[in-house]
Amino acid sequence: MIAVYALVVAAAWPPAVVNGGHGAICANTGAGGNALGYGRTHGSEQGARAYLDQQSLHYCSASGVPDRDDDRGTSAWVAVTGPAGGYNIIQMGIVRCLGADLYSYCDGSLIRVFAWGRQPEAPGCAGFSRVPPIGIKVGTVDTSDPPLRYKVLHAGGLWGGYVGALKEAHVLESSICWTPEDLQYFTETMDDGDAHGGTDSNHFYFAEVQGLGTEGGGWSTFEMPGCVTYSDAPDPTFYKCSIEADDRRNMRIWTLDH
Amino acid sequence: MHRLTTFLLTTTAAGVALIAAVALSTAMPRTGGQAREAGGSSPTRGAANPATVLRSLDLATDSRVGVCPGIADAANVLAAVELARGADYRLAFPKMGRSPELETLATPVVMVIYSDGYPGSVWYAPNTPPEDREREPEPGTVDICAVMATAERVVYFDVPLEGFKVP
Numbered sequence: 001m002i003a004v005y006a007l008v009v010a011a012a013w014p015p016a017v018v019n020g021g022h023g024a025i026c027a028n029t030g031a032g033g034n035a036l037g038y039g040r041t042h043g044s045e046q047g048a049r050a051y052l053d054q055q056s057l058h059y060c061s062a063s064g065v066p067d068r069d070d071d072r073g074t075s076a077w078v079a080v081t082g083p084a085g086g087y088n089i090i091q092m093g094i095v096r097c098l099g100a101d102l103y104s105y106c107d108g109s110l111i112r113v114f115a116w117g118r119q120p121e122a123p124g125c126a127g128f129s130r131v132p133p134i135g136i137k138v139g140t141v142d143t144s145d146p147p148l149r150y151k152v153l154h155a156g157g158l159w160g161g162y163v164g165a166l167k168e169a170h171v172l173e174s175s176i177c178w179t180p181e182d183l184q185y186f187t188e189t190m191d192d193g194d195a196h197g198g199t200d201s202n203h204f205y206f207a208e209v210q211g212l213g214t215e216g217g218g219w220s221t222f223e224m225p226g227c228v229t230y231s232d233a234p235d236p237t238f239y240k241c242s243i244e245a246d247d248r249r250n251m252r253i254w255t256l257d258h
Numbered sequence: 259m260h261r262l263t264t265f266l267l268t269t270t271a272a273g274v275a276l277i278a279a280v281a282l283s284t285a286m287p288r289t290g291g292q293a294r295e296a297g298g299s300s301p302t303r304g305a306a307n308p309a310t311v312l313r314s315l316d317l318a319t320d321s322r323v324g325v326c327p328g329i330a331d332a333a334n335v336l337a338a339v340e341l342a343r344g345a346d347y348r349l350a351f352p353k354m355g356r357s358p359e360l361e362t363l364a365t366p367v368v369m370v371i372y373s374d375g376y377p378g379s380v381w382y383a384p385n386t387p388p389e390d391r392e393r394e395p396e397p398g399t400v401d402i403c404a405v406m407a408t409a410e411r412v413v414y415f416d417v418p419l420e421g422f423k424v425p
Contacts, residue, residue: 033391035384075381085383086390103378104325115381120355129355130415132380169410174358186384232388 033073034232036196036241036253037186038224039081040211047212048078048183049151049162049219053205056110056143057096057187058195058255073097073106073190075113076197076204076253078150080159082178087117087132089184090176092150092161092168094141097190105137112139114161114169118177125177138168147207154180154215183211187253189234196239197253203242206251223248312339312350314424315368325411326370326403328377336373336400337424340366344406351402353418365407376401376413 057074075095082088095113097106105111115135120128138161151162160170185206187196197204210219225248227241237256244250315323315338323329323338341350344363348354360367375395382391395401399416406412 033379033382034388035382037384039385073379077381079383081383081385085385085387087380087383089381089383091381104327113381117380127356129357129417131357132376132413132415133382134378134411134413135381136410172358172362182385184384188381188384190379228384230384232391 033189033191033194034234035186035188035230036234036239037184037206037228038209038226038241038243038251039182039184039186039228039230040222040224041182042211042213043181044213045080045180045183045211046215046217047151047153047219048080048185048210049149049153049212050078050185050209051147051205051207052076052078052094052150053147053198054094054141054143054145055198055202055204056141057094057204058197058199059096059098059108072099072194074187074194074196075189076187076206077184078152078206078209079184079186080152080154080180081182081184082118082180083122086122087119087130088122088178089133090116090152090159090161090171090180091133091135091184092152092163094150095135095137103135103137110141110143111137112141112163112168114138116159116171116176118175122178124179128177131175136169139163147205149208153212183209185209185251186228195255196234196241197255199254200256203240203252203254206253208249209251210249221249224251227251311342311346313342314338315340317370320368322368322405322409323370325405325409328372329370331377334372334374334377336371338368338370339424340368342366344404350422351417351419352421354414355417357412357414359412360404363406367407368405370403370405372401372403376403376415378413 059072075093077091077093079089079091092114094110096110097103098108099106113135115133117131117133118125118128120126120130148163153160153162154173157173158170159173159176160167162168189196209224210221212219224243226243240254242252317323317329317338329335341347344360344365344367347357347360396416398419400419402414402417404412404414
């Protein structure tokens with residue numbers, strides 16, 4: 001498996017380049033942030049995983065955006081989600097953000113974050129408290145690392161967030177009252193003007209996406225037919241998502257400077 | 259004062275209680291050096307939460323609150339308290355929804371209580387409709403940033419303030 005993956009990487013991966021301090025303006029108009037990537041509704045999911053590029057996520061300048069223009073945030077995640085989205089998610093990924101009023105960990109560095117949430121309106125969650133997926137920093141990213149496998153997994157009474165074989169954080173299964181239905185592999189922005197993924201010259205990769213349908217079972221590989229157009233998707237003129245034509249388990253996301 | 263009055267009217271049936279509570283609120287000391295401005299719901303002050311369950315924290319000196327954003331905003335931070343045992347969260351907030359992640363905690367939990375909404379951002383699920391990404395706290399509720407002994411943080415939205423008393 002690793003050998004195959006290495007061949008994929010060798011064939012398709014550009015050398016990692018640290019992006020930072022770009023003077024570009026991004027046209028993202030999702031006032032509350034938005035997402036780009038792929039999601040699969042399957043009905044019952046017990047885990048999601050994919051290799052994530054460890055390059056620094058692209059940073060746009062915030063010039064010209066209408067609000068919160070000092071705050072910037074971009075991220076990439078593997079996740080299991082519940083009905084109707086919202087807070088019903090367990091996610092593990094990487095984040096780059098600036099603005100301590102957003103999170104105490106938003107200092108501009110690239111970090112690993114685990115997050116989970118629940119909504120009392122979800123079936124099975126009546127009487128529970130409302131928890132938004134705020135996230136906790138579980139480590140820093142070394143941008144010289146090769147792509148690493150990020151994973152959300154239900155096992156042993158816990159929902160864990162993993163990098164490689166190491167469980168970085170977890171939440172009790174009893175805290176997740178909603179039904180895990182979907183797999184999601186996506187980039188997400190915090191608000192206006194933020195970038196998705198990498199740059200035109202250095203795309204951000206998700207590779208070898210997999211799902212786990214049964215707790216304790218085997219991971220299944222599947223092909224992604226195409227990127228998902230979420231309801232608040234960023235302008236496709238500038239925000240790009242592509243599934244590899246020769247291997248539909250791999251996805252690239254990037255933002256054009258303009 | 260308008261929102262204070264609204265809260266009290268919804269949580270007490272007797273006019274006498276209203277008058278007493280308003281009088282009490284004018285004498286209520288500030289918690290942790292934070293002055294709460296008009297707006298949001300109002301807690302009452304009383305002996306229902308003994309110090310063994312809940313105690314006030316000094317925002318200026320307690321480093322545990324640092325993982326919660328916006329603590330310098332005195333108009334939004336209603337209080338910072340320490341719950342002696344996480345499992346006792348309903349002694350402090352009797353109307354709070356079920357929270358299994360707190361129920362097994364025998365260790366302290368620090369809570370920063372925001373009267374006008376949690377000031378940080380949320381990583382929504384990607385399939386969240388745009389209209390659901392815009393949020394206003396429910397009337398009569400607060401948001402809470404809870405910091406566990408492990409420094410792990412969980413945020414709770416729309417926690418009913420009814421029954422909470424500033425220690």
